Amino acid sequence: MNTDTNDERRTDVTGTFVTHRSTEQGDETVWHLTIDTGSEHRSVFLAPARSDVRFDLLTGREYAFSGVRVCTPAAAETVDDADCPSCGGDLREWTAVDDYPAVRAALPEFDVEDEFYVVDTATTFDAPDDERSYPVDDWRSWRTTTPPGVVCLDCDREFDSREFRLPTGEAHPTDTVEDHSVAAPESIGLATGGANDASNFRENVANGYTPRPDSLAPEGLFHDYRFPTRGDTDAAGMFVPTSSQSVSTNPVTGDEERYVAVGLDSSLPVSEFERPPLDLVAVLDVSGSMQSGFDEYYYDETGTRREVPAEERSAETKLEAAAESLCALTGHLAPNDRFGVVLYNGDAHVAKPLGRVDETDLAAIRGHIRDVQAGGGTDMSAGFDAARDLLADAPADEDRERRIVFTTDAMPNTGLTGSAALTDLVADAADGGVHTTFVGMGIDANAELTSDLSAVRGANHYFVHSSAEFERRLGEEFDYFVSPLAFDLSVDVDADDHAVAGVYGSPNADPEAGRAIHVETLFPSPTADGESRGGVVLVRLDPVAPVADDAEVRLHASWTERDGTEDETTVTAPLRGAGHDDDGVRKAVALARYARTLRAWADRVRGHDADEPVDDWRSREGQRASRRSRHERGSVPLRVSADDAATFEVLASYLREERDAVDDPSLSRELDVLEVLQAAVRGAEARR
Structure with missing residues (x-):
């Protein structure tokens, strides 16, 4: 009896055992059985994962195999006009045997040219004198999606139609991701943990909402831009702090301001950077809120849930984008990495135990991830605990990075829901060597909670608004955001006649608080042409006395490297007069002023919506509003006063000047935000 379920053909085979042989393929053993079915001899292979199969078969005895995989040798023809998006190699059509690389490699040794069968973990095998049946891999048996379409002849990576395409009009990742192997800079850059972008802020404005202030974290904004690395220092070390200064007038306030930029540089050559082996558990939020689009609904100021008209919604749901993002992530894993998957809503489920990548059917896993459906509540703590338990059960290896990639819209409504309790959970895991990357999904993702969680040692976060966006980011940054290099960076800034008035670019800093810099984690940062993403923390200094001619600024830095080595250094520079030391500090100052103004x-617009009580009379039509969690904050429409608009016009003029002065066209994305805000005022005036 043959079965054919979405291109995964299986059949039952009964025949007389003739003989068997084995071969070693790398560190795996493949067994080849010859079975006489009565009309012909058929080849049956045992996939390496079936180490539980016994070989007490007797020649001439009949045996039954139920649900063997029907395979043919891999085609040799290459696909025209297409290259591997990972390595640029030739591609060929996918066949079922590609799910079993060791079996595929063994075919020439046994001269197999015709159709054959593979006994895998989805197959039951009745052996003589043994009544047991062998276990089924539930995830693989649930596969209902189309298998990969092409396989790379060089790196063996598999791609299906969804992984191989980008939205119309967008370039392929191999065209957009910078090639650091050509003209690579001498050393890597460094960037802080915490926020890794400011896209959530921009997306909220673009969709007509007033963002949460925390979605414009200065370190996230800095990470969207490139800054020079190394400077003019000959110092050597994993971390090499540098210093540059700026003294200029704030166009919004009219005040003269002095800034010191602390450059987060390194002398580690790019050619010597290699991420450690990974034990990685992907945690996917499958709660009901993930089934909505990125902008499908919002809560108004009264706490009532409001639906966005269908024609104005994004086509991709948060869960679809999260699933595609995790599928793309699997393509960046190395054979000796270990990978697991946890699903959670009001409960948690270990969907895939932690296992070596080269022993995992990643094509099947990607299919299962795409098949997941959303529903139920949101217990982030349950999902996190399940992932941490998976990593705790793995063999101890201090050379491996243990990391949770936690994909969520951060709206917990059951289990632990308090920010402090959840942060303690992440911090406790970090103390045990388990670090976390948070991937926030949707414009309604809770930026405040995500910022708190990612300020923990070894943690960072991204906001994602499409799977294609995350795939592009992965191509450039995967090896970097999973590889913390240094911890517990403290920088004491001591300037003659000045006091620290604010710190921008550190995830633990209140931008307006006067205190020294403390950074939990430094990550390597992608570099090109002597510049890296982020790589700067900005300190604003206020004068407390007249500035002497010989006044200095001193930076004393101490930190702990990944291997536990403690180090420290001091950088001293004279206080400069008006002007900028370089374009890097000038750009950082412009971005800090932009962030201060918009935050x-x-x-001011959002006020304290999380703390104010709901007016029951006004909100009773939206009964669901009373059940939303503290993290489902009201989505406030754009409100820009005439005074705000005047401020934004001044800020926009200043940013245009700075964009041209530092020759960075990418600053135009912030000008686009200011244009939308000013247009909101013009639209409101036109309606009056």
Whole structure:
């Protein structure tokens, strides 16, 4: 009896055992059985994962195999006009045997040219004198999606149609990701943990909402831009702090301001950077809120849930984008990495135990991830605990990075829901050597909670608004955001006649608080042409006395490297007069002023919506509003006053000047935000 379920053909085979042989393929053993079915001899291979199969078969005895995989030798023809998006190699059509690389490699040794069968973990095998049946891999048996379409002849990576395409009009990742192997800079850059972008802020504005202030974290904004590495220092070390200064007038306030930029540089050559082996558990939020689009609904100021008209919604749901993002992530794993998957809503489920990548059917796993459906509540703590338990059960190896990639819209409504309790959970795991990357899904993702969680040692976060966006980011940054290099960076800034008035670019800093820099984690940062993403923390200094001619600024830095080595250094420079030491500090100052202004506006508009009680009379039509969690904050429409608009016009003029002065066209994305805000005022005036 043959079965054919979405291109995964299986059949039952009964025949007389003739003989068997084995071969070693790398560190795996493949067994080849010859079975006489009565009309012909058929080849049956045992996939390496079936180490539980016994070989007490007797020649001439009949045996039954139920649900063997029907395979043919891999085609040799290459696919025209297409290259591997990972390594640029030739591609060929996928066949079922590609799910079993060791079996595929053994075919020439046994001269197999015709159709054959593979006994895998989805097959039951009745052996003589043994009544047991062998276990089924549930995830593989649930596969209902189309298998991969092509396989790379060089790196053996598999790609299906969804992994191989980008939305119309967008370039292929191999065209957009910078090639650091050509003209690579001498050393890597460094960047802080915490926020790794400011896209959530921009997306909220673009969709007509006032963002949460925390979605414009200065370190996330800095990470969206490139800054020079190394400077003019000859110092050597994993971390090499540098210093540059800026003294200029803030166009919004009219005040003269002095800034010191602390450059987060390194002398580690790019050619010597290699990420450690990974034990990685992907945690996927499958709660009901993930089934909505990125902008399908919002809560108004009264706590009532409001639906966005269908024609204005994004086509991709948060769960679809999260699933595609995790599928793309699997393509960046190395054979000796270990990978597991946890699903959670109101409960948690270990969907895939932690196992070596080269022993995992990643094509099947990607299919299962795409098949997941959303529903139920959101217990982030349950999902996190299940992932940490998986990593705790893995063999101890201090040379491996143990990391959880936690994909969520951060709206917990059961289990632990308090920010402090959840942060303690992540911090306790970090103390045990388990670090976390948070991937926030959707414009309604809770930026405040995500910022708190990612300020922990070894943690960072991204906001994602499409799977294609995350795939592009992965291509450039995967090896970097999973590889913390240094911890517990403290920088004491001591300037003659000045006091620290604010710190920008450290995830633990209040931008307006006067205190020294403390950074939990430094990650390597992608570099090109002597510049890296992020790589700067900005300190604003206020004068407390007249500045002497010989006044200096001193930076004393101490940190702990990944291997536990403690180090420290001091950098001293004279205080400069008006102007900028370089374009890097000038750009950082412009971005910090932009962030300060827009965060203040967002905070003023949103007020304290999380703390104010709901007016029951006004909200009773939306009964679901009373059940939303503290993390499902009201989505506030854009509100820009005439005074705000005037401020934004001044800020936009300043940013245009700075964009041209530092020759960085990418600053135009912030000008686009300011244009939308000013247009909101013009639209409101036109309606009056």
